[in-house]
Amino acid sequence: MGEGNNLHEKATEILGKIIDLSKEDALKKIHELCIHDEVLKAEVLSLYSEFTILPKNQKKEKTKEKLNLHLLSVDEKSNNFQRLRTKLLSKKGTRLIVIICIILFLSILGFFIRKNVYNSLFEAALNERYALVQTNKLILEDWVNHHKETIKRYASAKIIKKLATKIDSIQHLDLSPIERKKQLLPLSNQLKEVTRVLNSGDLAIIDKNTPKILLNTYLANDTTLASSNNLQLSKEFFDFFIELSEGKTIFFSPMHNTESIYNQTIYYEDSDCGFMTPIYNKNNQIISYLFFGISARHGFSNNFKLSHYGKSSKTYAIDDGARLDSESRFLKEISKPLQLDTLKKPTAIYYVRSEDPGVNIMEGEIPDSNTFDRKLTKVAQAIGFHLYNNGPISGKIKEVYNDYRGVKVIGAFEWMPEYKIGIISEIDEAEAMEMLPKIDLLLGILYLIICILLFLVYHSNITVVQYNKRMKKLGELGQYRLINKIGEGGFGEVYKGEHSLLKMPVAIKLLKSGTNDDGIQRFEKEVKITSSLKHPNTIKVYDFGRSPEGNFYYVMEYINGITLSKVLEIEKKLPIERIVYILRKVSYSLREAHQNNLVHRDIKPLNIMLSQQGGAFDQVKLLDFGLVKDLENQENTQLHKIGGTPMFMAPERMRDPYNNDHRVDIYSMGALGLYLLSGRFLVELISQKVMSGEETIQGNFRDKLIDRPDVPIVLKDILLSCIRFDPNKRIQDINELIDVLENLQKEHPWTQQLAKKWWHQYDEYSV
């Protein structure tokens, strides 16, 4: 690297010029520029080759381009969808309708889901009931068969046969009652002894010709015979006798003692079921019948107790008159309302019919005592339908119905013709549907969450839609295509863009605020005036409008330059010449505006652009004329924002933000000039002077505001005159300032050479 700095710097300079060219053009240019210097050419080419041999990167860029093209086409396709979505969602009214529709749809959906769940639960409960009916039927059959076997065994016992034969023989003798009793008592005792040995419960021997009790052990003891001896049994037993005489063993389902078995004779208010079987002698002839009764309330009802689980599951039997044949699980609860408590021993058997009482007994309601109006329960009706209309012998009740307690239940049944009883199994709807409230709760919570989300969407949607549009904005705004964002601030955003047809580069300022009508009118008026300004130091405004979201924007000429505040960042202390030059150019711009009665109102380094264009260096442009300053005020008046406008704002404007006096601009020019000269803000300068006790505000403190020795007195004086707090004490016309600056310029000229030098330092490869 012996060649030293010069070579590399020269090479860099050349590379800077050709860096954006295509390879062919670049090589051509390199040859042109290095025509007399082979060493330089070799250096340039070797460096150039290092950053052109990047096949990987180039490929990447190409695919990127392709991707971009692809994205564009996708964009167009999705455009319709977006438009629809925007249409549906952007207006609050339509959005509300969409949300209501969603809620309605969800409600309907929820209703059907719930119904579906209900149906499946119902179906499951019903199937369970039916299965229980079947199980109980089997249990009952087993129980009956078992007892049939037992009584048959008893009947075949020798002692029973002997007893039966003796009783039969006594029966045919013509004896006095005392004599008969005398004869029967030992037999009765023997039979009693048999029941004791067999542990069988009371047995009775019935006459074979007529249903009459010959000998009963019930309530009999050593000295007395049973009172029921010689008692005629009810007419139902004639039917049994036909079967019995054929040698069959029979079972009869519960019959009420007084009403049926004992033929109207009051005996006891209870029901029994029973078994009967013939007793044969040696010659296989029937002597008489053996009778064996079982309490319906206990022995018979026990068969159904297995299915009494949970809170309400119950299985019971009814007869062909819909009277209960087995004890109710809820005897305690129903006995009072159904007046069972008038019985000595309350029981539901026989006294309760499977009828809907019309009220919910379980909740303590008392049904109408008139029982004629009561309707059979659905399940009893189904059994009746089987008995009298040839309906199905078993089945499930496909709806919820009231049982004999008036409670809504789900149930199934089967009629057992052999025993003349129907078995019914039921469960309360409430218990079968226990899951339902939980599911309701779950669905309810989900529904609530969805509603809350929708509510949030309803409110936050605006930002979602706006965000979408903001993304879209890097597409189009009016007739302009947005290219990229070049600035952002409290006011809004600035984009670089181009006219979609003319391809003219523009800058577009999109303002955040501005929705009231007053604002629109003022904005329009100001844009019109601003666009009439023709001075080259004023930025040109081409167009204005409102974005789809209702924000103002205006379109201005695009300057590829830097703001004065940026220049000050780079160079803290600008030469007097340049300061005079900049102030003069800004004043020219203001002069035209003031002539048109337009006040800028926000002169500050950020609003002054410097650029170099086509060999003209330090082109000054004043930006942001007066446009909707009032709308921006709210933010600008926050004084703590150092660097913000207040530093250059005339004091009367702080009191009256709508002040439209052109002298506020004169003040700002003074403040700007002082800032350029000292690098500090006026407020800062004043406070510094006051703090150090040098002067008071009232005095001529302004004279000492600028410490810089090279500042011409004339400049200082005119600037100090500009920053008088009393507008009347300021210079009254911008032309006064212009005169002074033009004179100063003669002595302190800012030449194009000086400007070029600065720009070369800043933007070496473009200048």
Next chain:
Amino acid sequence: MDKKEISQLLNQIDIPQAKEKLYPLVYDNLHEIADKLFRRERSDHTLQPTLLVNEAYMNLVDQDQINWQGRTHFFAVGAQAIRRILVHHARTKNAQKRGGGVHNLELEEGIAFTPEKEGMVLDIHEGLEHLEKVHPRQAQVVELKFFGGLKMQEIADELGVSIKTIEVDWKVAKAWLKKFMKTDQ
């Protein structure tokens, strides 16, 4: 110096003086952070210089007190310091320069150092020392971007030149460094 003072220092107008005062502080802090990483002695440890500078920034600067320019200034100082720390570390480990253009020069920001790449630090350091002689600003751009992780615009602001200038400098400097490493043995 506490966080507040450092932040005020960075916000002041005389930047060169502020940087001079700041450098030893940043160096010490970065050295501490880096040492902790090196001491773990894990063969697969990676070290991202830009993350280290960011950590030092968190340690030393009160972010509520600082503007974006101050932040950039800090990262410029940090880039300088971390460069020296990494070079020092590579030297103590007797890392070998690769030279001979064996490797592709990886200069993009956010690069992660692994022990195998320690030689590369020395390569780049040496290249930058030579580049400083022929074009100081280009060497500075590489340092700010590579060791400080600054963005193009930030480098432009820090050096007070246009972004185009930085882009050209960066591209040419990369080419120069590649070429330098190919020829330098």
